[in-house]
Amino acid sequence: MRSLVDGTGAMVTGALEGAGRAVRLFAATIVRLPGCWRSLPQILRQIDVCGYGSVLVLALITGLTGMIMAMQTGHELQGFGLVDNLGAIIGATFCREMGPIWAAVIILARVGSAMAAELGTMTVNEEVDALRVMSIDPVRYLVVPRLAALLIAMPLLTAIADAVGLLGGAIATKALFNQPIAVFFDSAWSLLTGLDFWSGLGKSAVFACIIATIACDHGLETRGGAEGVGRAATTTVVDSVVFVLLANLVMTAFIIKVLAPVFG
Amino acid sequence: MRRMATNPSTDRHLPRERVEDWPTDRLEAGVPLAPVPSGKEPLFQVRDLKKSFGPRRILRGIDCDIYRGETFVILGGSGSGKTTLLKHLMGMLTPDYGVLSVGSLDLIRASEADLATYRRRMGVVFQNAALLNSLSVLENVALPLIEVDRRPPGEIHDRVVRALRRVFLPAEEILHLKPADLSGGMRKRVGIARAIIQDPEIIFYDEPTTGLDPVTVNGVNELTLELQASMGVTSVVITHDLDAAYMIADRIAVLYKGRFVAIGTQAEIEANPHPVLRQLLSGSTRGPLTEGYVEDEHRIPPTPKGIRRKTSWADPILADPPADPPTPEAPHGQ
Numbered sequence: 001m002r003s004l005v006d007g008t009g010a011m012v013t014g015a016l017e018g019a020g021r022a023v024r025l026f027a028a029t030i031v032r033l034p035g036c037w038r039s040l041p042q043i044l045r046q047i048d049v050c051g052y053g054s055v056l057v058l059a060l061i062t063g064l065t066g067m068i069m070a071m072q073t074g075h076e077l078q079g080f081g082l083v084d085n086l087g088a089i090i091g092a093t094f095c096r097e098m099g100p101i102w103a104a105v106i107i108l109a110r111v112g113s114a115m116a117a118e119l120g121t122m123t124v125n126e127e128v129d130a131l132r133v134m135s136i137d138p139v140r141y142l143v144v145p146r147l148a149a150l151l152i153a154m155p156l157l158t159a160i161a162d163a164v165g166l167l168g169g170a171i172a173t174k175a176l177f178n179q180p181i182a183v184f185f186d187s188a189w190s191l192l193t194g195l196d197f198w199s200g201l202g203k204s205a206v207f208a209c210i211i212a213t214i215a216c217d218h219g220l221e222t223r224g225g226a227e228g229v230g231r232a233a234t235t236t237v238v239d240s241v242v243f244v245l246l247a248n249l250v251m252t253a254f255i256i257k258v259l260a261p262v263f264g
Numbered sequence: 265m266r267r268m269a270t271n272p273s274t275d276r277h278l279p280r281e282r283v284e285d286w287p288t289d290r291l292e293a294g295v296p297l298a299p300v301p302s303g304k305e306p307l308f309q310v311r312d313l314k315k316s317f318g319p320r321r322i323l324r325g326i327d328c329d330i331y332r333g334e335t336f337v338i339l340g341g342s343g344s345g346k347t348t349l350l351k352h353l354m355g356m357l358t359p360d361y362g363v364l365s366v367g368s369l370d371l372i373r374a375s376e377a378d379l380a381t382y383r384r385r386m387g388v389v390f391q392n393a394a395l396l397n398s399l400s401v402l403e404n405v406a407l408p409l410i411e412v413d414r415r416p417p418g419e420i421h422d423r424v425v426r427a428l429r430r431v432f433l434p435a436e437e438i439l440h441l442k443p444a445d446l447s448g449g450m451r452k453r454v455g456i457a458r459a460i461i462q463d464p465e466i467i468f469y470d471e472p473t474t475g476l477d478p479v480t481v482n483g484v485n486e487l488t489l490e491l492q493a494s495m496g497v498t499s500v501v502i503t504h505d506l507d508a509a510y511m512i513a514d515r516i517a518v519l520y521k522g523r524f525v526a527i528g529t530q531a532e533i534e535a536n537p538h539p540v541l542r543q544l545l546s547g548s549t550r551g552p553l554t555e556g557y558v559e560d561e562h563r564i565p566p567t568p569k570g571i572r573r574k575t576s577w578a579d580p581i582l583a584d585p586p587a588d589p590p591t592p593e594a595p596h597g598q
Contacts, residue, residue, distance in 0.1 A: 045398075122396070130394040133354055134408045135380045141411065 021221070025139065026213040029147050032140045039145045046149030050111040054157060058106045062161040065098060066090060066168025074177050083177045087187030090169035095196040096255075099162040101248065103154055104207035108240040112215040115146055116236035119219025120229040128220060143216040150208035158204035162197070195263045199255045203248060210243045291539060291552055294523035297327045307332040307466070307498050308353060313362035315348055322348045323359070324522035335492055335499040337509040339544065340519030341553045346502045349519065350468055353500060354388060355379045366466075384412065386466040387459030391474055393451040395443040395458070401428070402439040405458045413462070427457040431487055449480035456487060460495070467491065469501040473508050485511045506544060518544070520552070 036043060069090050077083050119142060122128050131138050170184040218232040218239070300306055308330035315323040322345045330336045330353075340346045351357040352364060355371050364371045369382055395404045405424045409415045415423070428435035431453040443451055452472065459467055469488065473481040485508050492499055492512075503509055509516050510530050517527040520540045526533060533541060543551030 125392055126390045126394040127396050129356065130388065130390055130396075131407075132356060133383055133386070133388045134412060135383045136407065136411045 018217070022213050022217045025143065025217050025220075026209065028139045029143050029213070029216075032137070032144050033148065035140070036144050036148045039141070039148075042141075042145035043148045043152075046145050047153050049114075050107060050149055051153030051156060054106050054110055054153075055160060057110070058103060058157055058161055059164045061106065062094070062098070062102050062165040063168035065102065066094065066165035066170075067172035069093065069165075070169040070172035071176060074173060078177065083173070083179055084183060085187055086169065086173050086177075086179070087166075087184035087189075088191035091166055091188030091192050092196060094162045094165040094169075095192060095200045097200075097248075097252075098165055099158045100154075100200045100203040100207060101244070102165075103157040103161050103204055104211065104244045105241070107150065107154060107157065107208075108211045108215075108237055108244065111150070112211045112236050112240050113233040115212070115215035116219040116222075117229050117233040119216055120222030120232040123220055123222045124225055124228060138220065142220075143212070146216060147209065147212040150212045151205055154204040154208035155201040158200055162200065193263075195255070195259060199251075199259065203251050206247055206251065207244050210247060211240050214239050214243065291525075292324075292521050292523060293525070294325055294327055295525060295527055297329070298527070300329060300331075304331040304334075306330065307366060308500075309363065309365045310353075311363035313349070313352060313359050313364055315345075315352065315357065315359045322522055323352075326362070326519075326522070326524060328517060328524055328527060330498065330500060331514075332498055333496055334514040335488070335501060335512050337501045337503060337513035337516045338519055339503065339506070339509055339516060344519045345522045346519055347470065350470055350500065350502055354386065354468055355382055384408075384462060385464055386468065387462065387464035389452070389455050389459045389467065389469045389472050391471040393443070393455030395451060395454060397443050400440050400442060401446070401454055404443065404454060405461055407458065408462055423461060424457075427461045428454070430460065430491075431457045432483070433457065449476055449483065452476065452480070452484060453487070456484075456491075460491060463495070464497060466498045466500070469499065469503075471502050471504065473503060473505050481505065481508060488512050 070086055073089055074083055074086050077086065077089075119128075122142070128138050128142070131141055166185070166188060170181045173179045173184050174181050215236045218236045222228045222232045224231075297311075306329035308328075310326050310328050310330075313323050313326040314321070326345075326349060338346050338349065348357065352359055352371070353366075355374065358372060362372075366382065369378060371379075371382070374382065395401075396407070399407070402421070402424055403410070405427055406420045409420045409423060424439070425435040428438070433450060433453050438446065438450065438454075443454070446454065456472075472488070473484050476484065488499065488501070489512055491497060499512075501509075501512065513530065515527060515529055516533050517524045518533070518538075518541060519525075525538050525540055526536050528536065534545065539552050542548075543553050
């Protein structure tokens with residue numbers, strides 16, 4: 001019984017300690033962000049890694065998701081003669097939720113884990129120590145370019161996800177319910193507002209901060225050689241999923257309760 | 265009064281006192297600080313330095329002076345606290361207790377700005393070179409010039425080429441290669457080139473010859489001596505390699521369980537009866553360094569006098585097998 005209490009206590013303490021460390025790292029990164037132009041080559045390299053490399057897989061997944069949503073929802077709506085509303089439903093779902101969430105999932109699985117593994121390997125190989133002894137700030141040199149790259153790439157990927165998801169839905173609606181693509185998009189535009197689009201992009205920027213901070217924190221705190229690097233990559237994915245969904249819940253409530261009455 | 269070793273055929277050059285004759289407090293006692301010789305100026309002053317990580321006491325009272333311009337080699341077994349001590353000297357760790365200064369700078373109370381200034385006076389050669397794999401050789405060596413000194417590209421290129429040539433590397437051929445394209449010895453030399461690119465006053469070497477072939481080991485040692493002679497730097501070297509220590513050291517310090525149990529020149533170290541040193545010199549697995557590591561029946565006997573076994577402290581069990589004892593047919597052993 002005592003060991004259970006001790007174990008739980010240690011787990012909670014460890015989690016709080018990790019959260020505090022990540023918040024400190026995020027604050028240190030944000031402070032250094034205005035000077036990130038000095039790291040432009042590294043930012044471009046990171047954008048290439050995380051943005052360009054993720055476009056195809058993201059397009060494939062969101063396109064398929066749009067099609068599946070059209071099939072499932074259209075099948076139900078057909079009974080009520082409401083297939084004309086498919087564009088509005090799929091458009092709202094993608095711009096508000098599916099676009100930013102899919103972009104976040106692809107980035108955290110594909111890029112977040114790789115970021116943690118790369119920084120973890122650098123940590124265990126003493127490359128981060130080497131930077132410190134050369135008076136090169138690891139946060140400025142390693143973390144800022146990654147966060148800046150994700151802040152640029154994630155909203156772009158989200159916009160692509162929105163567009164491809166809608167297109168997938170439109171194609172499936174045309175193929176299965178013989179509804180013209182123009183009707184699908186008219187339906188979407190009739191419901192969607194600027195808030196839907198911009199709130200999705202705003203969410204993706206927050207997700208970018210969460211993923212970059214967790215990945216860099218786990219990477220820079222890696223201990224224990226190859227096993228530690230593997231652990232850093234895995235925990236990055238798990239922690240990022242949890243915090244992305246938690247942040248999404250909070251932001252969705254904020255958008256519905258606070259922003260929608262004003263801008264909606 | 266020292267007693268003769270019990271088995272002259274195998275323990276001939278071991279101390280006359282046996283390990284059992286050294287009580288723990290005497291075995292682990294730190295050496296008293298020696299007076300500074302005339303003509304020497306202490307650069308580093310370390311007094312009663314202590315550091316713990318949680319319940320583990322890593323440094324238990326380090327006392328030493330490191331003189332300006334000397335090569336000070338730190339020997340010690342795995343877990344003895346060598347790297348922790350080196351990180352303190354580099355200003356990367358703060359001790360729990362003690363005094364640590366370099367010149368007039370108190371490293372414990374120094375501000376970040378003072379530490380940054382201090383770090384620009386030093387170069388560090390890491391065990392695995394610690395080159396950034398995503399950068400080319402040119403970018404790796406130039407890193408402090410680009411990121412810290414902000415020198416113009418033309419000057420950076422010239423200085424990198426000069427530094428690479430200084431460590432006997434074909435600069436033009438390897439400038440644009442990635443570290444993964446280089447051999448272990450070349451990577452180590454590139455690491456040394458990066459350490460000297462800012463013309464440091466102090467160079468720290470963290471096990472510079474570990475994992476290298478004997479020819480490259482000699483090359484790295486000669487390079488250390490050459491840099492010492494040409495740049496007049498103060499060098500602090502951590503190594504497991506006794507031959508390397510003898511080759512490059514002005515003084516050798518032996519770290520055991522978080523304290524220096526011996527500091528001196530090669531002759532002083534060889535004459536010291538401390539069991540840790542005896543074990544180091546003989547390459548035996550009998551002794552305080554391997555206490556509890558090896559079952560008695562698997563222990564390697566000490567090497568006969570005159571044959572010094574090359575020993576790796578990293579894993580005493582993997583040390584070379586013992587030489588056969590001399591016989592009338594083979595007077596020098598097999």
